[in-house]
Amino acid sequence: xxxxxxxxxxxxxxxxxxxxxxxxxxxxxxxxxxxxxxxxxxxxxxxxxxxxxxxxxxxxxxxxxxxxxxxxxxxxxxxxxxxxxxxxxxxxxxxxxxxxxxxxxxxxxxxxxxxxxxxxxxxxxxxxxxxxxxxxxxxxxxxxxxxxxxxxxxxxxxxxxxxxxxxxxxxxxxxxxxxxxxxxxxxxxxxxxxxxxxxxxxxxxxxxxxxxxxxxxxxxxxxxxxxxxxxxxxxxxxxxxxxxxxxxxxxxxxxxxxxxxxxxxxxxxxxxxxxxxxxxxxxxxxxxxxxxxxxxxxxxxxxxxxxxx
Amino acid sequence: xxxxxxxxxxxxxxxxxxxxxxxxxxxxxxxxxxxxxxxxxxxxxxxxxxxxxxxxxxxxxxxxxxxxxxxxxxxxxxxxxxxxxxxxxxxxxxxxxxxxxxxxxxxxxxxxxxxxxxxxxxxxxxxxxxxxxxxxxxxxxxxxxxxxxxxxxxxxxxxxxxxxxxxxxxxxxxxxxxxxxxxxxxxxxxxxxxxxxxxxxxxxxxxxxxxxxxxxxxxxxxxxxxxxxxxxxxxxxxxxxxxxxxxxxxxxxxxxxxxxxxxxxxxxxxxxxxxxxxxxxxxxxxxxxxxxxxxxxxxxxxxxxxxxx
Numbered sequence: 165x166x167x168x169x170x171x172x173x174x175x176x177x178x179x180x181x182x183x184x185x186x187x188x189x190x191x192x193x194x195x196x197x198x199x200x201x202x203x204x205x206x207x208x209x210x211x212x213x214x215x216x217x218x219x220x221x222x223x224x225x226x227x228x229x230x231x232x233x234x235x236x237x238x239x240x241x242x243x244x245x246x247x248x249x250x251x252x253x254x255x256x257x258x259x260x261x262x263x264x265x266x267x268x269x270x271x272x273x274x275x276x277x278x279x280x281x282x283x284x285x286x287x288x289x290x291x292x293x294x295x296x297x298x299x300x301x302x303x304x305x306x307x308x309x310x311x312x313x314x315x316x317x318x319x320x321x322x323x324x325x326x327x328x329x330x331x332x333x334x335x336x337x338x339x340x341x342x343x344x345x346x347x348x349x350x351x352x353x354x355x356x357x358x359x360x361x362x363x364x365x366x367x368x369x370x371x372x373x374x375x376x377x378x379x380x381x382x383x384x385x386x387x388x389x390x391x392x393x394x395x396x397x398x399x400x401x402x403x404x405x406x407x408x409x410x411x412x413x414x415x416x417x418x419x420x421x422x423x424x425x426x427x428x429x430x431x432x433x434x435x436x437x438x439x440x441x442x443x444x445x446x447x448x449x450x451x452x453x454x455x456x457x458x459x460x461x462x463x464x465x466x467x468x469x470x471x472x473x
Numbered sequence: 474x475x476x477x478x479x480x481x482x483x484x485x486x487x488x489x490x491x492x493x494x495x496x497x498x499x500x501x502x503x504x505x506x507x508x509x510x511x512x513x514x515x516x517x518x519x520x521x522x523x524x525x526x527x528x529x530x531x532x533x534x535x536x537x538x539x540x541x542x543x544x545x546x547x548x549x550x551x552x553x554x555x556x557x558x559x560x561x562x563x564x565x566x567x568x569x570x571x572x573x574x575x576x577x578x579x580x581x582x583x584x585x586x587x588x589x590x591x592x593x594x595x596x597x598x599x600x601x602x603x604x605x606x607x608x609x610x611x612x613x614x615x616x617x618x619x620x621x622x623x624x625x626x627x628x629x630x631x632x633x634x635x636x637x638x639x640x641x642x643x644x645x646x647x648x649x650x651x652x653x654x655x656x657x658x659x660x661x662x663x664x665x666x667x668x669x670x671x672x673x674x675x676x677x678x679x680x681x682x683x684x685x686x687x688x689x690x691x692x693x694x695x696x697x698x699x700x701x702x703x704x705x706x707x708x709x710x711x712x713x714x715x716x717x718x719x720x721x722x723x724x725x726x727x728x729x730x731x732x733x734x735x736x737x738x739x740x741x742x743x744x745x746x747x748x749x750x751x752x753x754x755x756x757x758x759x760x761x762x763x764x765x766x767x768x769x770x771x772x773x774x775x776x777x778x779x780x781x782x
Contacts, residue, residue, distance in 0.1 A: 167555055167584055173565040174551075177572060178579035182548070191580035193548065198580055200550040200598055206588040239491070239502065241509040242483075243552065243596040246476055256482040263486060270487040271500035271507055275476055279515040279592050287552040287583070287596035289509055 184301060187378055189229040189362065192299045197235035197292040201226045202243075205283035210327060215251050216258030217342040218286070223262035226290035227346035228363040228417040233299035234355025235292030237348060239269035243287035245278045266348070295355045304360035305379035305422035311446040312431065314347050314419045316393040317368050321413020322400065336395030344417040350440045351419055357430055361421040367470020368411040371420055372446070373454045379422070382451030387411065387458040391443040404458050414471035422448055493610060496687055498538045498671065501608045506544035506601040510535045511552075514592035519636060524560050525567030526651045527595070532571035535599035536655040537672040537726040542608035543664025544601030546657060548578035552596035554587045575657070604664045613669035614688035614731035620755040621740065623656050623727045625702040626677050630722020631709065645704030653726040659749045660728055666739055670730040676779020677720040680729055681755070682763045688731070691760030696720065696767040700752040713767050723780035731757055 171186060178186050182193035190199040203225065205211055209218050223240065230237050242259070246252055263270055268290075278285070305311070323341025326333035346363075355361065360379055364371045368390065376383040387407045400406040423431060428444070435442040456463045480495060487495050491502035499508040512534065514520055518527050532549065539546050551568070555561060572579055580600075587594070614620070632650025635642035655672075664670065669688055673680045677699065685692040696716045709715040732740060737753070744751040765772045 166558070167586070169558075170553075170555065170561045170565060171584060173562065174568075174579065174582075174584075177565070177569045178581070180548075180578040180580070182578060183580050186579075186581060189581075191548070191550065193578075193580060198550060198598075198600075200552055200581060200596070201583045202552045202554070202585045202596065204554065204585050204587050204591075206591075207586050239489075239500070241500065241507060241598055243509055243511040244479075245511070245513065245594065246479065249475070249478075252479045253482065256479060256486070259483075260486045269489040269491060269502075270483065270495075271489070271492050271502060272487070272495060272498075272509060273483075274510045274596070275479060275483075276511045276513050276594075277476070277516050278513050278594065282513075282594075283588050283591050285554065285585075285587065285591075285594045287509070287511065289507075289550055289598040291507075 188301050190233055192294055195294050197230055197233045197294050197299055198289065199226050199229040200287060200289045202285065202287045204285045215254035216261065219255045219258030220262045220343050222286050222288050223266065224344045224346050224417060225365065226288045227266055227348060228365060230290055230292040231346045231348045231351035232361050232363040232419055234295040234351045235299060236352060237266055237268055237290060237292045239271040239291050241271050241289045242273035244273065244275045245285050246275055247284055295352065297356050300355060300358050300361045302360050302362040302375045303378035305375055305381050305448045306359055307381055307448055307450045309359055309422040309448040310425050310428060310444045311372065311383055311448060312421050312423065312442055313364065313368065313391065313445050314350055314440050314442055316391045317416050317418065318396050318410025318413050319393050320344065320415035321410060322396050331399050334395050334398060336393060341415060344415065346417055347419045347440065350435065350438050353434045353438060354421065354431060357427045358421040358423045361419060364416040364418045364420050365414060367414040369454060370470030373469055375420060376452065376454055381448040382453055382455060383446055383448055384455045384457065385446035387456055387463055389443060389445045391441060404463060408466055412466060412468060412470050497610050499542055501603055504603050506539055506542045506603050506608055507598065508535050508538040509596060509598045511594065511596045513594045524563035525570065528564045528567030529571045529652050531595050531597050532575065533653045533655050533726060534674065535597045536575055536657060537674060539599055539601040540655045540657045540660035541670050541672040541728055543604040543660045544608060545661060546575055546577055546599060546601045548580040548600050550580050550598045551582035553582065553584045554594050555584055556593055604661065606665050609664060609667050609670045611669050611671040611684045612687035614684055614690050614757045615668055616690055616757055616759045618668055618731040618757040619734050619737060619753045620681065620692055620757060621730050621732065621751050622673065622677065622700065622754050623659055623749050623751055625700045626725050626727065627705050627719025627722050628702050629653065629724035630719060631705050640708050643704050643707060645702060650724060653724065655726055656728045656749065659744065659747050662743045662747060663730065663740060666736045667730040667732045670728060673725040673727045673729050674723060676723040678763060679779030682778055684729060685761065685763055690757040691762055691764060692755050692757055693764045693766065694755035696765055696772055698752060698754045700750060713772060717775055721775060721777060721779050
């Protein structure tokens with residue numbers, strides 16, 4: 165049983181509409197948006213990561229799921245595996261910082277011992293208030309929609325390479341990797357105007373493919389439109405491979421959304437008001453899957469579309 | 474920083490009343506009761522435990538926290554670390570069974586890979602509806618209250634010894650260890666009549682001490698009154714050491730509650746109607762801590778009052 169088989173089995177259990185077929189990163193239930201994400205040492209963070217950054221990331225990855233539903237974050241429950249004293253203290257400091265930053269209540273949770281040598285493993289359940297008009301699924305994109313992303317793509321992937329000593333570090337990319345910023349304010353503001361929204365956590369291509377599949381559409385994505393930061397382009401040449409790497413790197417925690425082209429002026433106005441860059445990276449059409457182009461030339465999809473974890 | 478220090482640090486963060494000072498196993502918030510418990514291989518379950526039983530236990534330990542607040546269970550989110558295919562499939566089957574048994578929605582969650590050789594580690598967030606009159610804290614016991622427990626105490630501890638091959642197995646004790654039964658129906662029925670309630674998960678003595686401390690009372694507990702099952706007494710002599718072992722073993726998932734003695738007839742009627750045994754095991758008085766007697770003889774508190782994890 166692969167992970168996909170296991171999730172398929174869970175889908176057979178999660179039959180209530182609130183669970184959204186386990187296909188939407190969140191449950192939407194009685195006006196609340198609920199999400200639970202785990203992060204594991206050696207899989208989702210490096211063993212030598214600063215504990216404050218791990219705490220931040222645990223909070224941010226969950227809030228990014230709330231942002232993608234236009235939800236207002238309310239509170240969290242934390243599952244924590246105890247390690248050494250100094251690490252635990254620094255983690256608690258980081259958790260405090262992150263919760264204050266996002267105005268979140270720490271509602272509860274659990275701390276457990278783990279066997280010696282076990283990797284650290286943390287879970288967080290985040291609860292938010294669903295937007296009045298309802299939380300958009302990832303399945304609502306329609307042929308004719310524009311496909312948008314917030315911010316820039318690929319910084320965190322380059323930041324990870326910098327952390328691993330593979331390239332000369334710069335602060336922007338390192339910060340994107342260490343301290344992802346969930347797009348909560350923009351998510352709440354744009355939510356009435358979108359047909360579908362999700363966060364880009366595993367890679368733009370894989371997440372776009374998931375949205376296309378859930379929506380029963382074909383997404384045409386323009387690689388040249390994928391927004392890259394100056395910080396990324398300072399260390400990588402602007403070639404197709406760089407753009408493919410950025411679009412498959414993951415950990416961006418930007419929002420990917422589909423909206424009617426008639427909404428574009430409104431979306432740009434919201435984005436300008438919040439100083440959040442937004443970019444049209446493609447279009448939804450009839451069909452299925454993701455079709456990739458670079459300056460109108462077809463580009464084969466890479467074998468690996470993103471981070472599978 | 475010990476676990477206690479770490480939790481004290483988190484308490485400094487969890488200042489909202491909903492979190493109940495992280496002293497109540499649950500948060501009570503907007504009419505909901507929320508709890509999150511983790512279980513870790515090698516700490517909370519044996520590596521050779523049947524996966525169906527692990528799934529049951531993950532659900533049951535969380536529902537026991539809801540039962541102790543008189544909450545009606547609604548749904549869960551599950552954090553799951555993937556292992557081998559057969560194990561995962563059996564776990565999903567067990568989860569399905571447990572969720573159906575308790576009428577719970579699977580709302581969502583997360584599945585993650587873990588590094589090779591890492592112990593299995595699972596988290597579950599359970600959400601219930603708070604009772605109309607409010608969810609009792611563990612801090613509400615008052616001098617003069619009777620201290621009650623449901624069911625029998627110590628079966629699971631003996632069941633664990635049976636699992637480890639230390640004593641001849643019997644089905645009752647093994648089942649208590651493998652498939653704990655949260656006292657949901659009784660919890661909901663008795664909740665209007667109690668001053669304080671919590672579940673007995675780490676051991677009767679340690680959990681009673683926690684309730685006494687939170688309530689600012691002294692609890693006098695009568696060891697001879699601690700209800701032991703016929704199945705336990707079939708393998709252990711009825712001596713003080715057996716009773717101390719039962720009262721410190723943990724994993725009982727019975728309810729411990731404090732109520733005015735005037736409520737006793739009502740409590741017995743509710744219990745009879747639901748066929749749940751209830752027993753007065755002690756009394757709350759002025760002072761602090763737990764005082765233990767056996768047939769009116771003072772018994773020193775054992776050094777270890779329960780399972781610390």
